[in-house]
Amino acid sequence: MHPYLQNIAIIAYVCAMGLALAHLVQRQAYVHRLAVLATLVGWIAHTLALVVLAIEIGGPPLGTLPNAVSVVVWVVVLLEMLVERQSGVTVLGAFVLPVVVVLSLKSSVARPVTLALGNAWIWIHIALALVGIAAFVLNFAGAIMYLLHERQIRHKRPGRFYHRLPPLETLDRWTYRTLALGFPFLTTGLILGAVWARTAWGSVFAFDPLAFFSLVAWLIYAGTLAGRAAGGWHGRRAAYFAIVGFAALVVTLGAGLFLPGRHGA
Amino acid sequence: MPLFAAGISHKNAPLALREQLAADEGKVREILRDLVGGGVLREAVILSTCNRVEVYGVADVPGEARAVAFRHLCRQRGVEVTAVEEVLYTHAEDDAIRHAFRVASSLDSMMIGEPQILGQVKDAFALAQGCEAVGPALHTLFTQAFAVAKRVRTETEIARHAVSISFAAVELAKKIFARLAGRAVLLVGAGKMSELAAKHLVEHGAFPIYVVNRTWARAQEMARALSGTAVPFEELETALAAVDIVITSTGAPAPVVTRDVVARVVRSRGTRPLFFIDIAVPRDVEPGVDALPAVYRYDIDDLKSVVDANIRERLREAQRAEAIVEREVAKLRARLGDVEIIPTIVSLRERLEEIRAGEVRKALARLPAASPETRAAIEALSAGIVNKILHAPITKLRESSRAGAHRSWLAVVHELFGLGRRS
Numbered sequence: 001m002h003p004y005l006q007n008i009a010i011i012a013y014v015c016a017m018g019l020a021l022a023h024l025v026q027r028q029a030y031v032h033r034l035a036v037l038a039t040l041v042g043w044i045a046h047t048l049a050l051v052v053l054a055i056e057i058g059g060p061p062l063g064t065l066p067n068a069v070s071v072v073v074w075v076v077v078l079l080e081m082l083v084e085r086q087s088g089v090t091v092l093g094a095f096v097l098p099v100v101v102v103l104s105l106k107s108s109v110a111r112p113v114t115l116a117l118g119n120a121w122i123w124i125h126i127a128l129a130l131v132g133i134a135a136f137v138l139n140f141a142g143a144i145m146y147l148l149h150e151r152q153i154r155h156k157r158p159g160r161f162y163h164r165l166p167p168l169e170t171l172d173r174w175t176y177r178t179l180a181l182g183f184p185f186l187t188t189g190l191i192l193g194a195v196w197a198r199t200a201w202g203s204v205f206a207f208d209p210l211a212f213f214s215l216v217a218w219l220i221y222a223g224t225l226a227g228r229a230a231g232g233w234h235g236r237r238a239a240y241f242a243i244v245g246f247a248a249l250v251v252t253l254g255a256g257l258f259l260p261g262r263h264g265a
Numbered sequence: 266m267p268l269f270a271a272g273i274s275h276k277n278a279p280l281a282l283r284e285q286l287a288a289d290e291g292k293v294r295e296i297l298r299d300l301v302g303g304g305v306l307r308e309a310v311i312l313s314t315c316n317r318v319e320v321y322g323v324a325d326v327p328g329e330a331r332a333v334a335f336r337h338l339c340r341q342r343g344v345e346v347t348a349v350e351e352v353l354y355t356h357a358e359d360d361a362i363r364h365a366f367r368v369a370s371s372l373d374s375m376m377i378g379e380p381q382i383l384g385q386v387k388d389a390f391a392l393a394q395g396c397e398a399v400g401p402a403l404h405t406l407f408t409q410a411f412a413v414a415k416r417v418r419t420e421t422e423i424a425r426h427a428v429s430i431s432f433a434a435v436e437l438a439k440k441i442f443a444r445l446a447g448r449a450v451l452l453v454g455a456g457k458m459s460e461l462a463a464k465h466l467v468e469h470g471a472f473p474i475y476v477v478n479r480t481w482a483r484a485q486e487m488a489r490a491l492s493g494t495a496v497p498f499e500e501l502e503t504a505l506a507a508v509d510i511v512i513t514s515t516g517a518p519a520p521v522v523t524r525d526v527v528a529r530v531v532r533s534r535g536t537r538p539l540f541f542i543d544i545a546v547p548r549d550v551e552p553g554v555d556a557l558p559a560v561y562r563y564d565i566d567d568l569k570s571v572v573d574a575n576i577r578e579r580l581r582e583a584q585r586a587e588a589i590v591e592r593e594v595a596k597l598r599a600r601l602g603d604v605e606i607i608p609t610i611v612s613l614r615e616r617l618e619e620i621r622a623g624e625v626r627k628a629l630a631r632l633p634a635a636s637p638e639t640r641a642a643i644e645a646l647s648a649g650i651v652n653k654i655l656h657a658p659i660t661k662l663r664e665s666s667r668a669g670a671h672r673s674w675l676a677v678v679h680e681l682f683g684l685g686r687r688s
Contacts, residue, residue, distance in 0.1 A: 028585075029420065153440055154555065156567040158574040162440075163426060168538065169443040234536035235559055 005049035012042030020093035062126045069107035075134040095141035129189030135182030143242035146171040210256035217248035269327040270361040272319025278352045285344045286318045297396040305333045308400040310393040323402045366590045369410040370417040378423035413593045421582040426575035431462040433571045434542045446470030449508040454515030455487045505530045512542045513549035524553035602666030621647045
């Protein structure tokens with residue numbers, strides 16, 4: 001039942017992504033409505049899939065990394081729908097859904113291996129890290145939009161998206177807020193993970209690739225946040241760092257999903 | 266009820282002729298009364314603006330009505346009829362509906378999407394209503410035209426993007442800044458166009474406004490006009506550090522705002538974007554400032570290319586608007602067709618009911634002993650026959666009206682059932 005629902009959700013997300021990208025280029029109102037509908041259908045199927053999964057395994061579906069990534073996707077889609085409704089930025093889906101699709105596909109092809117889970121701390125570690133990652137997906141989408149829009153305005157070439165994107169200041173504020181939201185979650189999540197790793201494995205990293213790469217991602221985000229808060233970074237530089245940080249995060253998840261280590265395989 | 270729209274517009278008639286033919290309200294009223302009162306047209310609306318003079322009418326003989334209407338207009342305005350007839354266009358039926366929709370939606374305007382025309386059409390319609398020149402057909406046509414215009418405006422973007430330099434500048438500012446309210450604006454130089462752009466910004470809530478000019482008196486004058494503050498020319502750099510949007514339009518032969526100055530200013534500004542709108546020729550702001558972080562500079566050519574891109578966008582959107590118009594024309598055609606066939610259907614029913622009632626009376630008169638059941642059966646029998654007979658012609662009429670070919674069928678039905686002159 002769960003794989004079946006999961007597949008429906010992924011197919012719906014792929015359709016929604018296609019429609020959202022078509023809307024970005026074509027800008028027909030009905031294409032956007034269809035994209036929203038497909039996203040909603042996917043999200044509902046996804047919700048059911050997660051509920052069924054939770055019942056099957058008798059606990060929150062965070063025990064394996066692919067499942068945890070699936071929960072990240074679920075949170076991201078929910079946030080995307082809410083923010084799009086709230087802000088009226090109808091192009092958001094075109095930037096968030098591709099990430100959603102990549103993450104969904106990644107988590108669905110990875111080997112489902114159960115983690116060596118211990119006490120409640122580890123659940124909090126996972127949950128916090130996931131909220132952080134969800135915020136960084138939106139951070140990444142905002143950075144991409146900012147760079148596209150900034151480029152068009154700076155080079156004075158009003159292109160296809162010129163009329164579709166929100167003002168630069170809004171996008172800049174957007175990337176700052178999502179960074180400021182995601183960072184504390186990621187930080188606390190990592191600290192809990194490290195503390196737990198030390199007590200369980202006797203070492204903070206214990207030669208785990210996911211732990212290593214997540215530290216890299218954390219350093220990038222920490223640097224960006226410091227730069228923004230104290231160094232007056234903004235705009236393009238902040239956006240580039242958001243993209244680099246997210247790339248590190250994707251590598252982190254990829255490492256967790258595909259490389260041998262204590263988080264997965 | 267043949268419908269037509271005839272007239273001259275910016276598309277084919279020179280301005281001189283349009284000017285001559287354009288009539289003011291009083292004249293239009295007079296002409297409408299003559300035309301409709303004289304019985305040439307059953308209904309009429311005259312639209313007279315500086316870009317078009319058009320008559321929308323309903324008449325039994327549209328060709329004649331059109332000729333009379335424009336002869337009348339020409340006589341009133343003292344214009345040579347032949348000059349008008351050369352460029353006069355006429356649209357009939359569906360084409361007339363389409364034309365009315367396109368005009369009201371600003372698809373036939375000189376600048377596609379300009380907002381004035383809808384108001385002008387509404388005024389013309391109200392004027393004709395005041396003269397009792399509007400009947401059911403034009404009423405349906407125009408109320409629908411207003412609805413179509415509204416649909417086109419909300420569902421497409423033909424009216425959304427700036428097509429003038431000063432509005433394009435404001436639009437750009439809105440792409441950079443989240444809100445224009447509370448943004449400080451600096452005017453360097455005191456040109457007409459920069460004043461216009463500044464006024465648009467003020468309308469969007471920009472505040473405060475500073476004016477710098479080599480001539481102190483001129484700076485003060487301009488500051489007064491914009492409720493702003495005049496700033497001495499020597500304090501240009503200080504002012505630059507404080508504002509968000511700078512509009513330059515001096516007549517200076519060399520750049521007034523150099524890259525070095527802006528580089529210094531940017532360091533002190535932190536993260537706030539700085540937007541230069543340079544409408545001076547030669548340019549007032551060194552193009553090199555483009556490379557500085559969070560500095561955006563648009564000169565007059567850049568703004569023109571934005572305007573061109575916006576016009577192209579409007580034209581693209583116009584194609585979508587045309588599709589909407591096309592669908593609405595088909596819908597209205599069906600509705601107008603219904604308006605025309607309904608009286609015939611009603612009189613057809615009345616005619617047959619009359620015959621049936623008469624024959625039933627006669628039959629019952631010959632059957633004085635008939636029981637109430639028998640009477641009821643006779644009533645039901647006759648009503649059943651009438652309904653069965655009516656079914657086919659009514660269905661045919663409805664179908665033909667949907668296809669827009671109901672006129673000849675109406676004539677046939679009138680002829681066959683002896684319904685007399687249809688109205």
